[in-house]
Amino acid sequence: MTRPQPEPVQVVKQRRDAALKALVDAVPYINYLGVQFDRRGDELTAVLPFDEKLIGNPLLPAIHGGVTAAFLEITSVITLSWAYLWEDIESGAIDPDAMAAGNLPRLPKTIDFTVDYLRSGLPRDAYARAVVSRSGRRYASVHVEAWQDHVSKRFAQATGHFLMPRDKA
Amino acid sequence: MVDKAKFARQFIEAIPHSRALGMRLTDIGNGSAEITMEYDERFVGDPKTGVIHGGAVSALMDTCCGAAVMSHPDAPAGTATIDLRIDYMRAATPGQAITTRATCYHITRSVAFVRATATDENSDTPVATASGAFTVEGR
Numbered sequence: 666m667t668r669p670q671p672e673p674v675q676v677v678k679q680r681r682d683a684a685l686k687a688l689v690d691a692v693p694y695i696n697y698l699g700v701q702f703d704r705r706g707d708e709l710t711a712v713l714p715f716d717e718k719l720i721g722n723p724l725l726p727a728i729h730g731g732v733t734a735a736f737l738e739i740t741s742v743i744t745l746s747w748a749y750l751w752e753d754i755e756s757g758a759i760d761p762d763a764m765a766a767g768n769l770p771r772l773p774k775t776i777d778f779t780v781d782y783l784r785s786g787l788p789r790d791a792y793a794r795a796v797v798s799r800s801g802r803r804y805a806s807v808h809v810e811a812w813q814d815h816v817s818k819r820f821a822q823a824t825g826h827f828l829m830p831r832d833k834a
Numbered sequence: 835m836v837d838k839a840k841f842a843r844q845f846i847e848a849i850p851h852s853r854a855l856g857m858r859l860t861d862i863g864n865g866s867a868e869i870t871m872e873y874d875e876r877f878v879g880d881p882k883t884g885v886i887h888g889g890a891v892s893a894l895m896d897t898c899c900g901a902a903v904m905s906h907p908d909a910p911a912g913t914a915t916i917d918l919r920i921d922y923m924r925a926a927t928p929g930q931a932i933t934t935r936a937t938c939y940h941i942t943r944s945v946a947f948v949r950a951t952a953t954d955e956n957s958d959t960p961v962a963t964a965s966g967a968f969t970v971e972g973r
Contacts, residue, residue, distance in 0.1 A: 693878040694887035718854040721897075722912075729851035730900070730915040731893025738889045769881065775888045779919040 680761060684754045685709075687764035688746060692739075698732065700739050707751055711740040713791040720788065728786030733811065737793060737823040738778055741807040744795035745827055746772045771830035773805060778825040786820050787813055803829055839863040842904040852897050855890060859901065865909075865938035867901035869894060872931045884928035888962075891952060892920055894934050895964040899948040902936035903968045909941060911972030916945070918966035926961045930954040936964075944970050 685704055689695055698719070703710045713719070713736045721729025750770060753759040759770060795809035805827045810819045839862050846852060846859050846869075855877065861868040871894050879887025896918055903913040926932050936950035950964040 691881050692887065693876050693881065694890055697876045698889070718850055720850040721852075722914075723848055723850065724912075729849065729893060729896070730918070731855075731889075731896040732851055734892035734896060734918065734920075735887070735889025738892060739887075767881070771882075772880070774925075775922050777919060777921045778888065778892070779917065780892075780915075781917050782915045785914065 680754065683761035684750070684759065684764060685747065687761050688750070688769070689743060690765070691767070691769050694735070695739055695743075698735060698739070700736060702743060707747070709740075709744050709747055709794070711736065711743070711793045713793075715789050715791075722785075725785060726788050728788070728791070730780075730782060733782065733786050733791075733821045734778070734780045734823070736791060737780060737809045737811055737821060738775060738825065740793040740811075741778075741795045741809045741823070741825050742773060742775065742827070744809075745797055745800065745805055745807050748797050748800065749773065749829070771832070773827040773829050776804070776826040776828055778823060780821060780823040782821050784818070784820045789813055791820070792816075801829070805829055838907065839905050842867070842901055845904065846897065846901045849897065851893065855893055857894060857897060860933070862901055862905045865902055865906035865941070866936065867898050867905055868933065868935045869898045869901065870931050870933045873929050880925075883925065885925040886928075886932065888920070888922055891922075891926070891932065891962055892918070894932060895920055895936070895950050895952060895962070898934040898936040899950050899964065899966055900968065902938045902948055902950075903941070903946040903970070906938045906941050906946065909938075909946065909970055913946060913968045913971060916967040916969055918964055920962055920964045922962050923960050926952075926954045927956060930956075932961060933957075941970060946970050
């Protein structure tokens with residue numbers, strides 16, 4: 666009995682990285698803020714490199730609360746979309762090259778988003794990870810946490826609800 | 835009172851990120867503020883439709899709510915967001931400016947409560963609403 670050969674590691678990585686890049690690059694506002702995503706298997710970590718234009722309080726200085734909210738929302742939507750598209754990316758039903766060419770699947774839409782500001786955002790890089798608490802056919806609930814120097818000292822967290830697309834076309 | 839509005843205006847207009855998003859303070863005073871953000875393709879969240887990203891609307895809401903707190907007669911100085919909830923009613927019409935009006939409807943010695951509504955140029959139904967709690971600092 667012959668077992669099918671596992672896919673070569675570079676093929677797997679290339680497919681996943683290309684799909685993630687296409688998903689992130691398609692959104693102008695993500696590029697405007699400079700948010701990037703690190704991937705470990707299917708786990709994503711969002712990174713917001715510090716920039717002067719992100720300052721909200723020049724006296725402290727601190728990152729703008731709106732930037733923090735935007736960063737958390739971007740992390741939530743991309744993490745939820747990634748989980749939603751994962752199977753189709755893996756099966757080949759979604760082609761990363763077609764995504765990169767602008768043929769994006771429909772993505773979840775934010776219904777509401779609630780941000781808790783735990784401490785002020787320092788003028789340095791920030792990181793965030795989101796967890797999809799529940800993803801149903803129509804609605805999803807996502808929780809996201811952000812930190813800077815210490816992962817145990819979060820500077821903000823948020824919970825959001827999202828409307829799932831009716832189909833992936 | 836005029837000085838408070840002037841101080842709040844200067845502070846808001848000096849915020850690097852608000853300037854980066856092209857926010858324009860159109861009205862401020864007595865615990866209310868109005869800020870407009872022009873349509874900009876760099877702030878798009880959905881490339882298929884050209885709709886502005888919710889995060890940019892959040893930044894606008896947060897700035898406007900903070901401005902409303904700072905302009906309140908009982909607010910001594912600065913403020914910071916404790917929490918902010920945003921409800922997205924509908925997609926903002928691509929190509930149109932978004933205007934937010936925020937009101938600080940109650941303030942204690944330590945907390946200010948704020949509500950805000952964002953509309954585009956079809957201003958009958960809101961694009962989004964927000965409610966939040968802010969710190970009252972410097973007392």
